[in-house]
Amino acid sequence: MDAHAVNNYESYAEFYDSWQDSWPESVMTPCVNMLADIAAGRPALELAVGTGRIALPLSQRGIEVSGVDLSESMLARLRRKPGAEKLSITQGDMADVPFEGPFGLIYCVASFEYLLKQEDQLRFFVNVEKRLATGGSLIIQTIIPNDAIFSNDFRLNRMSDLPSGDFEMASVMLMGVKGDPVNQFLDQRIMVLGEKPKVFHHKIRFVWPNELDLLARCAGLALHARWGNWQRDTFVSTSRLVISEYRRA
Numbered sequence: 001m002d003a004h005a006v007n008n009y010e011s012y013a014e015f016y017d018s019w020q021d022s023w024p025e026s027v028m029t030p031c032v033n034m035l036a037d038i039a040a041g042r043p044a045l046e047l048a049v050g051t052g053r054i055a056l057p058l059s060q061r062g063i064e065v066s067g068v069d070l071s072e073s074m075l076a077r078l079r080r081k082p083g084a085e086k087l088s089i090t091q092g093d094m095a096d097v098p099f100e101g102p103f104g105l106i107y108c109v110a111s112f113e114y115l116l117k118q119e120d121q122l123r124f125f126v127n128v129e130k131r132l133a134t135g136g137s138l139i140i141q142t143i144i145p146n147d148a149i150f151s152n153d154f155r156l157n158r159m160s161d162l163p164s165g166d167f168e169m170a171s172v173m174l175m176g177v178k179g180d181p182v183n184q185f186l187d188q189r190i191m192v193l194g195e196k197p198k199v200f201h202h203k204i205r206f207v208w209p210n211e212l213d214l215l216a217r218c219a220g221l222a223l224h225a226r227w228g229n230w231q232r233d234t235f236v237s238t239s240r241l242v243i244s245e246y247r248r249a
């Protein structure tokens with residue numbers, strides 16, 4: 001199954017960029033802080049760099065950042081942003097890790113699950129291991145799916161998750177997710193209701209943390225640390241976010 005054929009990032013780029021503008025500083029700053037700490041002045045590579053949400057602020061911290069992404073539309077938006085000229089960017093498949101390295105930090109945020117086959121996820125780890133500098137780290141942010149997703153219906157937010165009161169908005173985003181627990185797929189429909197309503201369809205292959213560790217181990221990497229958020233809180237069984245750091249075994 002070709003992820004590019006299933007997931008249309010080309011029309012998604014504009015929406016992603018306007019959506020990411022609404023990401024609070026409180027989410028982005030700890031993420032960039034942690035990555036800058038781990039890079040410790042060494043070159044960094046972002047796998048699935050998107051429109052530069054993380055690569056640009058990381059580069060502003062004085063880190064030499066490279067990035068790869070499958071989508072030319074995402075990269076086109078990134079290239080138009082101030083500071084993009086300092087990045088080394090290429091279009092390609094993150095599983096190929098199309099850079100020589102070595103990198104002190106290789107990271108992948110909110111994207112690893114777009115590799116829809118286990119063999120591509122393994123290839124990702126094998127190629128990352130070859131590009132890591134001695135003592136270098138791989139950081140991956142993945143998700144733990146909510147078990148409600150595996151019921152038979154597409155689910156929208158529970159009413160209790162919606163803001164209360166009357167207010168005006170330029171657009172509304174609704175997300176429905178259907179889970180396939182056997183093949184580990186999540187089928188996501190993102191509906192953006194506004195002046196020009198749009199529906200995006202995304203499919204991902206989620207991984208439990210223990211599968212991630214096994215994939216890493218098959219590539220000669222070992223889990224070094226794991227957190228439940230970018231503030232470095234301990235990962236616990238109720239965490240929804242998984243931030244894993246791997247180093248050479």
Ligand SMILES: C[S@@+](CC[C@H](N)C(=O)[O-])C[C@H]1O[C@@H](n2cnc3c(N)ncnc32)[C@H](O)[C@@H]1O
Nearest residue numbers: 009048049050053069070071074093094111114
């Ligand atoms: C949700 S965005 C995240 C972008 C960025 N990491 C961030 O946190 O803002 C997912 C990105 O993964 C990219 N992508 C999906 N499959 C890919 C692949 N096989 N190789 C490289 N990029 C891929 C998409 O084009 C998209 O830019």
